[in-house]
Amino acid sequence: MKLPNCPTLEVDLESIRSNYQLLRNKAEHKNSASVVKANAYGLGVKQVSQTLAQAGCKDFFVANLEEAIEFRQFDSASNLYVFNGIRKGQRSDFIAHKIIPVINDLAQLEYWQQAGNYALHIDTGMTRLGITPKQAYELPAKSPHLKLIISHLACADTPSHRKNAEQLELFKQISKHFQGVSASLANSSGVFIGQNYHFDLLRPGCSLYGISPNSELANPMQNCVKLSAPILQYRKIDAESDVGYGATSKVKKGSILATVEIGYADGFMRNLSNNFYGYANNIKLPIIGRVSMDMLSVDVSEIPQELLRDDLRIEFINQNQPVDIMANAAKTIGYEIFTRIGNRVQRIYA
Amino acid sequence: MKLPNCPTLEVDLESIRSNYQLLRNKAEHKNSASVVKANAYGLGVKQVSQTLAQAGCKDFFVANLEEAIEFRQFDSASNLYVFNGIRKGQRSDFIAHKIIPVINDLAQLEYWQQAGNYALHIDTGMTRLGITPKQAYELPAKSPHLKLIISHLACADTPSHRKNAEQLELFKQISKHFQGVSASLANSSGVFIGQNYHFDLLRPGCSLYGISPNSELANPMQNCVKLSAPILQYRKIDAESDVGYGATSKVKKGSILATVEIGYADGFMRNLSNNFYGYANNIKLPIIGRVSMDMLSVDVSEIPQELLRDDLRIEFINQNQPVDIMANAAKTIGYEIFTRIGNRVQRIYA
Numbered sequence: 046m047k048l049p050n051c052p053t054l055e056v057d058l059e060s061i062r063s064n065y066q067l068l069r070n071k072a073e074h075k076n077s078a079s080v081v082k083a084n085a086y087g088l089g090v091k092q093v094s095q096t097l098a099q100a101g102c103k104d105f106f107v108a109n110l111e112e113a114i115e116f117r118q119f120d121s122a123s124n125l126y127v128f129n130g131i132r133k134g135q136r137s138d139f140i141a142h143k144i145i146p147v148i149n150d151l152a153q154l155e156y157w158q159q160a161g162n163y164a165l166h167i168d169t170g171m172t173r174l175g176i177t178p179k180q181a182y183e184l185p186a187k188s189p190h191l192k193l194i195i196s197h198l199a200c201a202d203t204p205s206h207r208k209n210a211e212q213l214e215l216f217k218q219i220s221k222h223f224q225g226v227s228a229s230l231a232n233s234s235g236v237f238i239g240q241n242y243h244f245d246l247l248r249p250g251c252s253l254y255g256i257s258p259n260s261e262l263a264n265p266m267q268n269c270v271k272l273s274a275p276i277l278q279y280r281k282i283d284a285e286s287d288v289g290y291g292a293t294s295k296v297k298k299g300s301i302l303a304t305v306e307i308g309y310a311d312g313f314m315r316n317l318s319n320n321f322y323g324y325a326n327n328i329k330l331p332i333i334g335r336v337s338m339d340m341l342s343v344d345v346s347e348i349p350q351e352l353l354r355d356d357l358r359i360e361f362i363n364q365n366q367p368v369d370i371m372a373n374a375a376k377t378i379g380y381e382i383f384t385r386i387g388n389r390v391q392r393i394y395a
Numbered sequence: 396m397k398l399p400n401c402p403t404l405e406v407d408l409e410s411i412r413s414n415y416q417l418l419r420n421k422a423e424h425k426n427s428a429s430v431v432k433a434n435a436y437g438l439g440v441k442q443v444s445q446t447l448a449q450a451g452c453k454d455f456f457v458a459n460l461e462e463a464i465e466f467r468q469f470d471s472a473s474n475l476y477v478f479n480g481i482r483k484g485q486r487s488d489f490i491a492h493k494i495i496p497v498i499n500d501l502a503q504l505e506y507w508q509q510a511g512n513y514a515l516h517i518d519t520g521m522t523r524l525g526i527t528p529k530q531a532y533e534l535p536a537k538s539p540h541l542k543l544i545i546s547h548l549a550c551a552d553t554p555s556h557r558k559n560a561e562q563l564e565l566f567k568q569i570s571k572h573f574q575g576v577s578a579s580l581a582n583s584s585g586v587f588i589g590q591n592y593h594f595d596l597l598r599p600g601c602s603l604y605g606i607s608p609n610s611e612l613a614n615p616m617q618n619c620v621k622l623s624a625p626i627l628q629y630r631k632i633d634a635e636s637d638v639g640y641g642a643t644s645k646v647k648k649g650s651i652l653a654t655v656e657i658g659y660a661d662g663f664m665r666n667l668s669n670n671f672y673g674y675a676n677n678i679k680l681p682i683i684g685r686v687s688m689d690m691l692s693v694d695v696s697e698i699p700q701e702l703l704r705d706d707l708r709i710e711f712i713n714q715n716q717p718v719d720i721m722a723n724a725a726k727t728i729g730y731e732i733f734t735r736i737g738n739r740v741q742r743i744y745a
Contacts, residue, residue, distance in 0.1 A: 051461070082660075082688065083739075108688075108689040129627055133705070171640075172632070172652065173639060173687065173690065174690070179633070199637060199640055199642050200642055278499050287520060287522060288521075288522045289521060291550055291553075292520075296522065302522065310432075310734035310735070315728070315731045316726065334522075338432065338433055338436075338730055339458040377665050378665070380688055381659045381688075384688060384737075385735050389459075
């Protein structure tokens with residue numbers, strides 16, 4: 046495929062479909078929602094959600110009303126939940142677009158509960174959103190519009206963390222209070238701790254997109270993306286030279302650098318300066334010097350000269366180097382890498 | 396002003412105008428371009444560029460052809476330069492939109508030089524883009540369409556760095572070869588090293604937007620932005636609790652947390668977890684726990700209870716805490732902070 050002359054994020058929708066199926070098939074009830082907030086973690090909410098719906102997903106979660114309205118432009122049928130809940134003044138929009146708020150506090154419950162279906166978020170240990178367990182027990186066990194109770198695991202990416210069992214136990218108790226109402230606890234990481242975390246509906250996000258759900262085991266998910274960028278200029282080095290801002294790196298006489306059209310304004314994290322690799326022709330190429338706003342330099346001396354053509358592209362996320370490798374080098378998580386990929390990076394779907 | 400119920404970046408265009416005037420007035424020839432690439436460093440290229448044009452700026456620099464075409468939608472008159480040069484196949488677009496390429500290598504020169512005005516980039520020590528000094532001396536001193544020669548300083552934010560004087564000396568020699576052609580060397584930082592760095596045209600970017608141009612002196616620029624976000628939920632803490640993913644922080648019984656609607660998907664860097672502050676009512680409020688994708692928690696216990704209203708907003712960049720403070724905490728530079736602010740953050744102009 047001929048790619049446009051700009052940085053691109055190629056998204057393999059078939060791998061996302063496979064990842065969804067793998068996740069769903071782990072659940073006893075074979076039922077899994079998909080979390081597609083933040084533009085499906087930067088990969089493109091429309092294409093990703095349509096793929097997941099075709100794969101059988103019936104429940105989608107986004108962050109806020111604006112994202113939900115965008116979702117409704119291309120999907121009017123799926124169940125659609127808003128994690129951030131509902132604000133005063135938004136009720137008519139939620140009704141008009143058939144959006145299900147995840148109710149996070151009692152004021153929201155009061156404002157919404159007669160208006161339509163809702164999910165109820167009970168905080169079992171994140172201390173972020175949700176009503177307290179005490180508040181939950183004081184609510185009636187049945188309410189006509191209460192369709193789902195959810196809670197959120199804080200440490201599920203580390204299965205051995207003591208907090209997982211604590212949150213599970215608490216959520217089990219609460220789900221008994223709301224007997225007959227569907228329950229959802231497991232995010233991507235929760236899916237892999239054990240079936241007792243699964244309840245009625247899985248709720249994966251990151252693992253759909255190939256991010257490892259678990260820091261203690263090999264990643265069972267398929268990589269779904271390739272991030273690459275074209276070359277602006279090759280530079281044959283005539284004499285040992287400093288490279289980039291701050292002159293933080295030197296390059297030897299006889300080396301060849303490629304100045305590549307991707308920088309931190311494209312979400313390529315600046316702390317990968319002198320600290321990461323690109324690939325071309327399966328050869329690993331070190332980044333030399335600081336990442337600039339719109340470009341960076343890689344040493345391409347190892348590539349046979351006849352391959353150093355104008356249309357060569359340097360790959361930064363691919364099968365050899367999935368997003369988690371980049372995230373480790375940048376001292377963060379794959380979620381941040383994906384969600385910050387910028388607007389100049391064209392998304393391409395296959 | 397009533398702000399929308401979402402994270403916002405308020406941009407004070409009057410401060411950008413003042414910053415431009417301060418920079419221009421430092422130059423002997425009172426002539427300064429503006430660098431507005433990467434959507435004017437994330438602040439909004441249209442509003443920012445129109446403000447700068449009204450303030451007398453006649454020359455604008457963007458990164459690539461796509462940004463130049465966007466610029467031409469609202470400004471058909473200003474001189475418009477593309478830093479990344481020109482690719483094969485783009486010539487007719489450059490002509491149609493009256494765009495001036497910054498020629499970075501001899502193949503580009505060959506491709507473009509008969510077609511219209513151009514700038515020539517000579518590399519004096521960045522080893523990133525541009526022809527070598529040796530190549531420059533071999534070119535004819537005059538060419539009918541050569542309007543500007545430029546070079547770029549690698550270490551200008553550190554005036555005492557040995558490299559500044561080296562690059563200056565080299566550029567002076569080269570500008571003698573191209574006598575009669577306008578010359579531009581100083582980025583924001585270069586403006587403040589000394590008038591001998593100014594040549595005919597200043598070329599500031601970051602300092603227009605309030606970022607400090609100089610790591611060794613107090614910042615002479617005005618802060619231009621306020622980054623703030625609304626509150627999703629207040630949480631009264633009944634018993635000591637873990638907060639957020641990984642349970643990295645605890646909060647005491649009796650505290651009040653606010654869950655704030657901004658996260659790393661909005662460009663709020665995740666390494667600010669447990670490591671930065673918000674402001675409300677001029678009270679400094681610590682971030683507690685990890686920054687999530689769509690939200691983060693701050694401890695608002697110090698705020699008088701009657702002020703903890705639904706419409707309170709938490710400010711993360713403001714006059715008390717300009718972007719450089721956030722950048723220091725995040726171990727990066729203000730440029731990266733600004734250019735990664737995401738699409739869910741609404742830009743508001745005043």
